[in-house]
Amino acid sequence: EKMWTTGAFHDCSGNIIHMLLAKLPGSEKISLFLVPNVLQDGTTKNKVELISLNRKMGHKAVSNCAWGLDGAVGYLVGEPDRGLMCMLGMMNAMRIEVGIGAAALGKRGLQESLLYAQEREQGGAQIVDYPDVKRMLLAQKAYAEGSFSLCIWAAGQHDLALAGDEEAKSLLGVTTEVVKSWPSEWCLVGNTHAMQVLGGAGYVQDYPLEQLYRDQRLNMIHEGTAGIHALTLLGRKVQGGRAEVLFRTMRRDAKFAEQQATGGVGWAAGDEDVLTECATKLREAVNRLEHVTNVLTSGDTSRDQALTNAQSYMNLFGHTVISWQWLRLATAAARLLDREYKGDDEASSSETGASPTSAAAQFYQGEIATCAFFYRHELPKTEAAAALLLSLDETVAKMEPGWF
């Protein structure tokens, strides 16, 4: 019997195949098998049976079930006894996909709530003009687009790694957990904001917000829970200085942003030098993360003590990584905005210096503003997490189950 299998039974296709881990007779190790509902001859039914469908809170477009496979036929996939390795390759890609899915739901929440905020009036103004509504929209944009940026970067590293790029392999090795976990957690916060923008209307089925809120909640649970990923990240992935390649990459991009800023481009070089401000803050954040990582993975710290607050480490790590993504986005936006200011051909050179009002220019300004938002409103949250981790706080560890 197997539980929590998604898509194992439904009426949308003639045959359904399952990838399954099991041991070959006489072996202690795990192999990977393909188990179809209909055998290779195309007519014989395999001995698989649906036990029950799970009644889920959301994600209702796909079925999830408990099923039995007593006496079922499975075909070996890959080499015998190498099942775990085969599966892990698939699962790494799946984790990027969960991140992208979470980002997509987050972005959808932004779009729906923005649309509503632009139409809905209260006290004689569109509610999109109210600071608290703008805050909730900005936070959604910061979470969703920051997540997208991270996932797309990771997908690029995934392709490079398949082509044999060693640095990409190392970078992917240390970021897979955050690519899955951060969007799942923070785009859920975003979807909560989206519902809040609509108020009561967000709570009813007339709008899609309540569905996004229910659907998104699954992402912290499936493909490895948030807690497991936090433990894997701190307990395994960043051990032995293996996060250094990521720290180096983030520092390089901070430097790149600074160089571009001092080159004097558009909005970013005006009164508010967002690129320089954020590059400085990113450098500090990377230093902080590196210091915490070194302390927690050093031989002087007991492993149990270090891992107790693994979730705080994930928060610190994730917010730092998303800050980095936002600086990359803002750096690109500033460059493109600069082009809008200058005009991109001789004919429009007379417009140089005029404030550009094209849709593209507005979008670039929004990217830079959202970057500033993330650095000023979100990144500072990591300071408390870092302090907690450095104190090797044992409050949680010392709590006795009988005391609840």
Place this chain on the structure above:
Amino acid sequence: EKMWTTGAFHDCSGNIIHMLLAKLPGSEKISLFLVPNVLQDGTTKNKVELISLNRKMGHKAVSNCAWGLDGAVGYLVGEPDRGLMCMLGMMNAMRIEVGIGAAALGKRGLQESLLYAQEREQGGAQIVDYPDVKRMLLAQKAYAEGSFSLCIWAAGQHDLALAGDEEAKSLLGVTTEVVKSWPSEWCLVGNTHAMQVLGGAGYVQDYPLEQLYRDQRLNMIHEGTAGIHALTLLGRKVQGGRAEVLFRTMRRDAKFAEQQATGGVGWAAGDEDVLTECATKLREAVNRLEHVTNVLTSGDTSRDQALTNAQSYMNLFGHTVISWQWLRLATAAARLLDREYKGDDEASSSETGASPTSAAAQFYQGEIATCAFFYRHELPKTEAAAALLLSLDETVAKMEPGWF
């Protein structure tokens, strides 16, 4: 026509009455009316009609609807033109009730997920022994019981205020918003943790966790949205030094906790002097909150600038107030635990010094541990909020709607 009315139409009782605000003919001011579905003679139907029921995500035990009352009869309640005052009295009590409801759902989530964590085994151990699970349970306990404590305190002040107690009136005036908002927001985080403890099982209808998650989400929306309460708190309630009475009360309780701690009671006076640690931290937190309040409400700060980050002020205010409640709980628990250590009569005096293992003693230890958790894991979050507020950050205000 009226929208979003809860309980206006259902089949559970013969008659249903509505409290409604409207203007008397010829008056500019608002009066309060009672509008029944069946008139006073007990048989004549009033001209009220159901337009449609709202299909809500949760809170499905009560109906919510849009309805029409063209030509309906209403009876004046209270004095003419004083409707808003009458309504506000009711609404203040309602807000405490929303807080209590949110706390109750939070506590239920704790109980259900604790039960599951005590039964469910993974890797040869009950999952309640895993630090990350304990963290999620502790956080739930901190949110739910801290909320309860605040609400019960507020209900006490409400009774005192009705009896004419001026200090109680002042205290209630400055805390009504946080009593409604903090439990609504943080017990939702708690319910998210509760679901996470169960993993996939929390996401399906076999357990009540998914319902708690859906039901709880309403509390940030109804009886005034979180955003409105944050604006009311900062824009009106704490203006003119009116929060001083609360700061004084919190400082008095910090001093009381310290005196008890130095008196040398039980667990709290052992290696970990939780009461002294938390009393010191509460004093710092109150100083911080007072400073931020003074800056934001001073004549030198523009009102718009101050109110832009009202939600951050609510976070700062709320976490400080809940810290205070936890110190009160821990102070009481330490005193009672001390009694358990000493034995409470002559006969058991020989047991003095033995570690008490009664259910009561375990509960008291849990209260002190949860207090420590809140001060170490939650209260530090207020530092980033305070810094943001003091910087009078305008990132949100400067974001143009066209940039999203």
